[in-house]
Amino acid sequence: MKKAARASSSRPPQPALDHEPRPFTLAGRTALVTGSSKGLGKSIAFALAQAGAKVALNFANGQEVAEATFAEFDGRGYEGMLVRADATNEKHVVKMCHAVEKRLGPIDIVVVNATPAQPQKPFELYDWAFHQQMLDFFVKSPFLLTRSVLPGMKQRRHGRIINIGSEVFRRGVPNFAPYVAAKGAQTGWTRSMATELAPWNITVNLVSPGWIPVERHADDPQEHKDAYKALIPMRRWGVPADVGGVCAFLAGDAAAFVTGQDLAVNGGVTVC
Numbered sequence: 001m002k003k004a005a006r007a008s009s010s011r012p013p014q015p016a017l018d019h020e021p022r023p024f025t026l027a028g029r030t031a032l033v034t035g036s037s038k039g040l041g042k043s044i045a046f047a048l049a050q051a052g053a054k055v056a057l058n059f060a061n062g063q064e065v066a067e068a069t070f071a072e073f074d075g076r077g078y079e080g081m082l083v084r085a086d087a088t089n090e091k092h093v094v095k096m097c098h099a100v101e102k103r104l105g106p107i108d109i110v111v112v113n114a115t116p117a118q119p120q121k122p123f124e125l126y127d128w129a130f131h132q133q134m135l136d137f138f139v140k141s142p143f144l145l146t147r148s149v150l151p152g153m154k155q156r157r158h159g160r161i162i163n164i165g166s167e168v169f170r171r172g173v174p175n176f177a178p179y180v181a182a183k184g185a186q187t188g189w190t191r192s193m194a195t196e197l198a199p200w201n202i203t204v205n206l207v208s209p210g211w212i213p214v215e216r217h218a219d220d221p222q223e224h225k226d227a228y229k230a231l232i233p234m235r236r237w238g239v240p241a242d243v244g245g246v247c248a249f250l251a252g253d254a255a256a257f258v259t260g261q262d263l264a265v266n267g268g269v270t271v272c
Contacts, residue, residue, distance in 0.1 A: 022253075023252055023253040023254035024051065024248075024249075024252055024253075024254055025051060025052045025252065026048060026051040026052045026053035026109070026248065026251055026252055027051075027052035027053075028052070029052070029053045029054070029108040029109055029251070030053065030054045030055075030056070030100070030101075030104045030105045030106060030107050030108050030109070031045075031048045031053045031054070031055045031056070031107070031108065031109035031110070031111065031251065032055075032056045032058065032096075032097070032100055032107050032109070032110050032111070032145075032149075033045040033048065033055060033056070033057060033058060033111040033113055034058045034087040034110075034111070034112055034113050034114035034141065034145070035058060035059070035060075035087065035113045035114030035115060036055075036057040036058055036059070036069075036111075036113060037057065037058075037059035037062060037065050037066035037069045037070075038062075038065055038069060038214070038215050039214035039215055039216065039240065040113060040164065040209065040212065040214060040240050040243050040244075041057075041058075041111075041113040041114070041164075042057075042069055042240070043239075043240030043241050043243060043244040044111050044113060044164075044240075044243060044244045044247045045057050045073070045080075045111075046073065046076075046078070046244060047241065047244030047245055047247060047248040048109065048111075048244075048247065048248055048251060049073065049076075049078035049079070049080060050076075050078070050248075051248045051251070051252065053108075053109065053251070054079045054080050054104045054105065055073075055078065055079075055080040056080055056081050056082075056083050056096075056100040056104060056107075057069065057070055057073060057080060057081070057082050057083070058082075058083050058084070058085055058087065058096065058114065059082070059084055060084065060085065060086045060087065060114065063084070066082060066084070067082065069082075070082040079104075080104065081099075081100065081103055081104060083096050083099055083100060087112070087114040087137070087141045087144070087145065088114075088136040088137055088140055088141050088144070089144075090144055093141075093144040093145055093148055094144075094148055097145070097148040097149055101152070106152050106156065107149045107152065107153075108153070108156075108158060108159060108160060109159075109160040109162070109251045110145050110146065110149055110159075110160070110161050110162070111162045111164065111247055111251075112141055112142045112145055112161070112162070112163045112164060113164040114137060114141060115137055115138075115164075116133055116134075116137055117216075118176075118179050120173075120175045120176050121175055122175055123175075123177050126177065126178055130178050131178040131181070131182075133178075134178045134179050134181070134182035135182050135185065137182070138163075138165075138182040138183060138185065138186040139182060139185045139186060139189060142161070142163055142186065142189060142190075143189075145161075146161055146193070150197075150202075153197075153200065153202050154200045154202070157200050157201050157202075158200075158201050158202065159197070159200070159201070159202035159203070160202070160203055160205075160250060160251045160255075161193065161197075161202065161203070161204040161205070162204075162205055162206075162207060162247055162250050162251065163186055163189075163190050163204075163205070163206045163207070164206075164207055164208075164209070164243070165183050165186055165187060165190075165206040165207065165208040165262060166179070166183045166208055166209065167208050167209065167210045167211075167264055167266050167269060167270050168180045168183055169183040169184045169187055169208070170208070170264070170270045171269070171270060183208075186206065187206055187262060190204050190205065190206045190260065190262070191260050194259040194260030194261075195260060197259075198259055198260075201256070203250070203255065203256070203258060203259035204259055204260065205250050205255075205258060205259060205260070205261050205262075205263065206261065206262040206263070207243060207246050207247060207250070207263050207265060208262055208263065208264045208265065208266070209238065209242075209243050209264075209265045209266060210228075210232070210238055210264070210265065210266025210267065210269050210270075211225075211228050211238075211266075212237065212238040212239065212240060212242070212243065212265075213225070213237060214240060231269050232266070232267040232268065232269055233267060233268035233269070233271065234267035234268055235267075236267065238265060238266060238267055242265050243265050246263055246265055250263070
């Protein structure tokens with residue numbers, strides 16, 4: 001007796017597993033990370049490259065350090081370029097974005113990470129020039145970079161803008177008013193731009209690290225470090241790779257429905 005034929009399914013045939021989208025790969029994407037010759041920026045650039053993106057590493061000062069970083073980047077087999085530009089200077093930003101797109105292709109991902117020195121001191125010891133510098137890095141720079149890449153992103157109906165913020169805005173850290181105020185403005189800018197650009201499938205998010213020791217913290221007092229570490233529920237220091245991993249996630253297709261968010265990377269310091 002012949003077996004009854006299996007009823008055909010009304011569903012279309014499913015694609016083979018190797019043809020399914022890989023949401024955690026950045027292959028075929030081009031990223032620009034400002035201030036990426038050292039510190040968190042370096043880790044972010046390397047994380048994006050490890051996920052498959054072509055990455056433009058940016059620096060404004062310290063050419064020797066930047067070249068050493070790019071030599072390490074290149075030595076790992078990553079694809080990208082090194083570009084010198086002041087991320088707060090309009091002419092520099094336009095020229096940088098043009099150079100990156102000419103060499104690596106259309107910019108799909110921008111990580112706004114460049115930052116100046118951030119001394120903590122009483123309010124009376126700050127002048128307006130310092131306040132303005134903070135605004136230039138954390139409000140003007142995102143504006144300039146986004147304005148440069150936005151036409152292409154809108155045309156392709158795809159893009160990722162990732163601002164590197166800070167937990168200081170949530171915590172209201174004292175003796176830090178100019179930096180905290182600028183980070184607050186950056187947070188508001190991120191939220192507004194996220195809703196404005198959502199119809200083009202362009203996401204805009206903020207990654208807010210806690211105190212993650214990098215080169216700039218080498219001479220910070222040990223008692224300050226001990227006091228902060230005691231606040232971390234996870235009972236360990238964050239490392240730059242913690243921030244790089246979050247940025248790689250936000251840059252990929254797995255985060256396509258995540259926008260306007262402020263992701264704290266601080267081991268739980270701002271849970272309450």
